[in-house]
Amino acid sequence: xxxxxxxxxxxxxxxxxxxxxxxxxxxxxxxxxxxxxxxxxxxxxxxxxxxxxxxxxxxxxxxxxxxxxxxxxxxxxxxxxxxxxxxxxxxxxxxxxxxxxxxxxxxxxxxxxxxxxxxxxxxxxxxxxxxxxxxxxxxxxxxxxxxxxxxxxxxxxxxxxxxxxxxxxxxxxxxxxxxxxxxxxxxxxxxxxxxxxxxxxxxxxxxxxxxxxxxxxxxxxxxxxxxxxxxxxxxxxxxxxxxxxxxxxxxxxxxxxxxxxxxxxxxxxxxxxxxxxxxxxxxxxxxxxxxxxxxxxxxxxxxxxxxxxxxxxxxxxxxxxxxxxxxxxxxxxxxxxxxxxxxxxxxxxxxxxxxxxxxxxxxxxxxxxxxxxxxxxxxxxxxxxxxxxxxxxxxxxxxxxxxxxxxxxxxxxxxxxxxxxxxxxxxxxx
Amino acid sequence: xxxxxxxxxxxxxxxxxxxxxxxxxxxxxxxxxxxxxxxxxxxxxxxxxxxxxxxxxxxxxxxxxxxxxxxxxxxxxxxxxxxxxxxxxxxxxxxxxxxxxxxxxxxxxxxxxxxxxxxxxxxxxxxxxxxxxxxxxxxxxxxxxxxxxxxxxxxxxxxxxxxxxxxxxxxxxxxxxxxxxxxxxxxxxxxxxxxxxxxxxxxxxxxxxxxxxxxxxxxxxxxxxxxxxxxxxxxxxxxxxxxxxxxxxxxxxxxxxxxxxxxxxxxxxxxxxxxxxxxxxxxxxxxxxxxxxxxxxxxxxxxxxxxxxxxxxxxxxxxxxxxxxxxxxxxxxxxxxxxxxxxxxxxxxxxxxxxxxxxxxxxxxxxxxxxxxxxxxxxxxxxxxxxxxxxxxxxxxxxxxxxxxxxxxxxxxxxxxxxxxxxxxxxxxx
Numbered sequence: 001x002x003x004x005x006x007x008x009x010x011x012x013x014x015x016x017x018x019x020x021x022x023x024x025x026x027x028x029x030x031x032x033x034x035x036x037x038x039x040x041x042x043x044x045x046x047x048x049x050x051x052x053x054x055x056x057x058x059x060x061x062x063x064x065x066x067x068x069x070x071x072x073x074x075x076x077x078x079x080x081x082x083x084x085x086x087x088x089x090x091x092x093x094x095x096x097x098x099x100x101x102x103x104x105x106x107x108x109x110x111x112x113x114x115x116x117x118x119x120x121x122x123x124x125x126x127x128x129x130x131x132x133x134x135x136x137x138x139x140x141x142x143x144x145x146x147x148x149x150x151x152x153x154x155x156x157x158x159x160x161x162x163x164x165x166x167x168x169x170x171x172x173x174x175x176x177x178x179x180x181x182x183x184x185x186x187x188x189x190x191x192x193x194x195x196x197x198x199x200x201x202x203x204x205x206x207x208x209x210x211x212x213x214x215x216x217x218x219x220x221x222x223x224x225x226x227x228x229x230x231x232x233x234x235x236x237x238x239x240x241x242x243x244x245x246x247x248x249x250x251x252x253x254x255x256x257x258x259x260x261x262x263x264x265x266x267x268x269x270x271x272x273x274x275x276x277x278x279x280x281x282x283x284x285x286x287x288x289x290x291x292x293x294x295x296x297x298x299x300x301x302x303x304x305x306x307x308x309x310x311x312x313x314x315x316x317x318x319x320x321x322x323x324x325x326x327x328x329x330x331x332x333x334x335x336x337x338x339x340x341x342x343x344x345x346x347x348x349x350x351x352x353x354x355x356x357x358x359x360x361x362x363x364x365x366x367x368x369x370x371x372x373x374x375x376x377x378x379x380x381x382x383x384x385x386x387x388x389x390x391x392x393x394x395x396x397x398x399x400x401x402x403x404x405x406x407x408x409x410x411x412x413x414x415x416x417x418x419x420x421x422x423x424x425x426x427x428x429x430x
Numbered sequence: 431x432x433x434x435x436x437x438x439x440x441x442x443x444x445x446x447x448x449x450x451x452x453x454x455x456x457x458x459x460x461x462x463x464x465x466x467x468x469x470x471x472x473x474x475x476x477x478x479x480x481x482x483x484x485x486x487x488x489x490x491x492x493x494x495x496x497x498x499x500x501x502x503x504x505x506x507x508x509x510x511x512x513x514x515x516x517x518x519x520x521x522x523x524x525x526x527x528x529x530x531x532x533x534x535x536x537x538x539x540x541x542x543x544x545x546x547x548x549x550x551x552x553x554x555x556x557x558x559x560x561x562x563x564x565x566x567x568x569x570x571x572x573x574x575x576x577x578x579x580x581x582x583x584x585x586x587x588x589x590x591x592x593x594x595x596x597x598x599x600x601x602x603x604x605x606x607x608x609x610x611x612x613x614x615x616x617x618x619x620x621x622x623x624x625x626x627x628x629x630x631x632x633x634x635x636x637x638x639x640x641x642x643x644x645x646x647x648x649x650x651x652x653x654x655x656x657x658x659x660x661x662x663x664x665x666x667x668x669x670x671x672x673x674x675x676x677x678x679x680x681x682x683x684x685x686x687x688x689x690x691x692x693x694x695x696x697x698x699x700x701x702x703x704x705x706x707x708x709x710x711x712x713x714x715x716x717x718x719x720x721x722x723x724x725x726x727x728x729x730x731x732x733x734x735x736x737x738x739x740x741x742x743x744x745x746x747x748x749x750x751x752x753x754x755x756x757x758x759x760x761x762x763x764x765x766x767x768x769x770x771x772x773x774x775x776x777x778x779x780x781x782x783x784x785x786x787x788x789x790x791x792x793x794x795x796x797x798x799x800x801x802x803x804x805x806x807x808x809x810x811x812x813x814x815x816x817x818x819x820x821x822x823x824x825x826x827x828x829x830x831x832x833x834x835x836x837x838x839x840x841x842x843x844x845x846x847x848x849x850x851x852x853x854x855x856x857x858x859x860x
Contacts, residue, residue, distance in 0.1 A: 015650075015651035015652060075835055076835060076836070076839055078832075079831075079832035079833075079835040079836050080836065082829070082832050083832065083836060090531070090539055093529065093531060093541075094541070096526075099523065101520070101523060107789075108776075109520055109789060109790055109791060111523075111524065111791075111808075112765070112768075112774070114769060116802070116803050117769065117802070127841065130840050131836070131839065131840070132836055132840065166839060202802045202803040203803050221658065221798065221800065223803065224800075224803035224804060228651065243855075245851055246848075246851060246852065249844070249847055249848040249851045250848050252844040252847070252848070253842070253844040253845045253847070253848040255844070256842060256843070256844040256845070257842075283844075283847070287843055287844050287847075288841070288843045289841070289842075289843065289844065293844060331820070332820070335542070335818070338542075338816065339544060339547065340814075341816050342816065342817070343816065343817040343818075343819060344542070344816050344817065344818050344819070345819050345820075345821075346538075346818065346819065346820040347820055347821070348852070349821045349822060349823050349825070349826040349852060350819045350820055350821040351821075351826075351848045351849060351852060352845075352848065353833050353837055353842075353845040353846070353848050353849055354819060354821050354826065354829070354833060354849070355817070355819050356837070356845060357832075357833045357836045357837060357845075358829050358832060358833045358836070359537075359539060359819050359821060359825075359829075360539055361539060361541075361817035361818075361819055362817065365817075366814075368651065370651065370654075371814065371816070372546070372547070372632045372814070373546050373632040373633050373653065373654035373814055374654060374814060375814050375815035375816075376815060376816075376817050378541075378815065380810065384770075384796075384801065384802070384803055384804060384805050385805035385806060385808065386768065386771050386772065386773065386774050386801070386805075386806075387772070387773040387774065387785070387791035387792065387795075387806050388765070388773075388774050388776065388791075389773060389774070389775050389776065389780045389784060389785050389789050389791055390761070390762070390775075390776040390777055390780055391775075391777070391779045391780040391781075391784050391789060392779060393779050395779070395789075396779040396781075396784065399512070399516075399784070399788050399789075401509075402508075402509035402512050402513065402787075402788060403509075403783050403784060403787045403788045405505055405506060405509040406506070406509050406510065406513060406561070406562055406787045406788070407783055407786070407787060409506055409561065409596060410560050410561070410562065411557065411718070411719070412683070412686060412687075412719075412783075413686070413717055413718045413719065414679070414682040414683040414685070414686040414713075414717050414719065414723060415683045415686070415782075415783040415786060415787075416783070417679055417682075417683070417713070417717075418676075418679040418680050418682070418683040418781045418782065418783050419781060419783055419784070421675055421676060421679045422676065422778070422779060422781060425673075
């Protein structure tokens with residue numbers, strides 16, 4: 001693992017737009033699903049997922065969901081339930097109320113908050129089918145009060161057009177009752193435009209491959225989407241009080257995700273830097289995903305030596321990591337200076353997997369430096385606001401001339417007249 | 431103005447992706463600005479805006495801003511100040527605090543809210559340069575606490591590389607001190623990537639033509655953007671207590687925006703429908719923007735007859751209008767059933783221009799049916815959240831095995847080990 005000066009480190013980041021061919025493919029799929037509905041969904045599912053289905057077989061049955069519980073270990077279900085309870089409790093604290101501002105003259109201004117009506121959750125197939133992500137996507141929507149949460153996931157997962165039972169159990173535990181065995185861009189199209197079998201949604205969330213990501217970009221505007229996730233990242237700020245073994249383990253837990261993941265330590269202690277380097281090499285050996293983690297550490301990992309605590313903080317703020325661990329003596333003393341980070345883990349017991357699975361905060365976090373401007377997935381993402389304006393006669397009489405002045409300046413005479421006709425009726429203008 | 435049954439009305443909506451050529455042009459401009467910086471900005475400004483500038487002339491000087499005050503009427507400045515005060519007061523009520531949940535075992539979970547550091551506001555040139563939009567974009571950012579708000583607007587506006595003095599005054603009143611005379615896709619590129627003269631921002635807001643809209647789509651991910659605005663819309667639900675003259679005036683205030691704007695009345699009263707049709711024809715005649723309003727009313731406007739109040743509400747919810755006026759006897763009795771609307775205007779004195787200019791709620795609203803899932807521009811749009819996780823030793827010892835169970839199921843052994851190494855150190859595992 002390379003050791004270098006913090007000021008010299010730069011993380012290359014790119015927004016993924018796909019190749020022209022991938023874009024064409026996705027546009028074609030979306031257009032077919034939009035115009036042909038179920039027929040296109042079924043044909044594309046046969047072509048890409050090698051599963052031949054009737055429209056009536058798209059929806060996962062209650063029996064399959066029940067049967068899935070018999071195929072997973074009880075310890076898994078129990079762990080999932082405790083995780084769900086923690087996630088639900090944290091997200092409950094994000095809920096907000098509608099409000100109004102009642103003014104002395106009778107004017108009422110306000111903001112009404114309502115949950116979205118229907119949300120679609122995309123769950124990838126194969127190894128990327130993470131039960132934890134099902135919880136993290138579905139529970140905030142459920143806490144927000146979304147009445148219809150629907151899951152789509154590719155048919156081939158688990159073989160025989162079945163779905164991974166762990167995914168089914170996670171979805172059921174998160175309160176999802178409506179699930180369809182369809183994946184890829186065709187699933188995104190079905191959720192956005194609706195088919196005879198799959199009614200359209202208002203928002204699509206959840207990770208997927210490049211085709212899914214591109215499809216989400218294209219349907220944005222027809223429906224809402226969540227952010228497009230980039231490679232996972234951790235940055236650890238540590239001082240010489242930190243345990244090098246803990247740091248190495250935490251860096252590796254990020255590196256094992258994929259070769260593009262980045263794991264970075266920033267410290268003012270060169271002794272710690274050396275110790276962590278040795279620990280990373282030692283702990284890397286027995287990992288099942290050693291090849292992935294090793295490449296990530298070699299190509300995207302770094303131990304950065306900062307000249308001061310200030311430089312350590314500035315480096316972290318510059319990189320805007322998805323996950324930030326503060327393994328320092330007084331971590332809360334640092335919190336106020338952290339400007340950009342998706343989730344901040346303070347102290348030795350707050351290892352990143354605590355947040356990935358269990359503590360309650362969401363693990364769907366801004367990647368690729370977007371913590372500069374975006375936020376962990378949260379209840380607000382499933383709520384829409386409407387402004388409320390109930391102007392009193394008195395308020396209109398008082399402000400009417402100002403409104404007409406501003407509207408007329410902008411050349412919008414009919415705007416001015418909509419006020420004027422009311423002032424005239426009240427005898428305040430002729 | 432056509433009168434038809436509510437159930438038969440459909441509004442065609444399309445998401446604007448631009449032509450392939452427009453997309454290529456925008457990509458080329460962005461790439462040039464990204465790699466060549468100021469040189470590209472200046473050359474493109476000369477080419478598109480016909481204004482030849484040095485880099486040192488891009489920034490609007492304090493003297494120009496001061497001089498602008500001498501070029502606008504005092505009544506305009508006073509109206510603008512009262513509008514600003516109302517807008518600021520409303521948005522102040524949207525502010526939220528960071529919070530933490532301190533648990534009995536010492537665990538602290540929470541959410542830190544911080545304003546974005548730097549936001550760019552695009553203001554179009556020519557007739558689309560609306561001082562009211564400057565206020566509506568800038569004030570929420572300012573209330574959120576964004577320390578750097580920067581405005582860009584095309585150089586040619588107002589001639590001689592000057593900027594419309596009304597825009598300068600509005601920006602100054604909204605607290606903006608950093609302004610650049612650059613427009614189009616090159617301005618979006620400069621804000622996203624930064625140049626020697628124009629430091630990069632974290633988010634770009636504000637309306638623009640198709641090139642600006644496409645450029646915002648492309649830089650999304652590098653920076654955040656606001657939503658892409660579609661044509662403006664109003665839907666009025668009225669009963670026979672409503673004044674046909676008011677309704678017609680309000681419909682026309684929307685129709686005058688542009689030919690694509692849509693103005694719709696939904697009512698159960700055929701007598702009202704006929705009266706409004708006559709009033710629209712009468713009030714249309716003297717309007718300076720008659721041609722635009724007439725085309726909008728003819729092609730995109732409609733008077734819809736609903737069989738019941740329920741159908742009227744369902745029609746409105748289906749169309750998800752940007753602006754909704756409830757010109758009915760007991761408008762607050764209807765509010766709870768309105769699912770999708772950007773801003774809801776209740777009662778006879780709450781004509782839409784009250785919201786466009788003055789009352790305080792934002793006039794930047796979800797268009798094109800996106801009120802199903804999106805919200806008026808608000809303070810949250812300029813705030814980012816970070817999750818905070820400070821797990822106690824006790825919490826980790828209690829939940830550690832669950833975390834390991836979940837991580838191992840997902841094949842993420844290094845995640846499990848990051849917990850295990852800590853449990854081992856505490857003697858809870860070997």
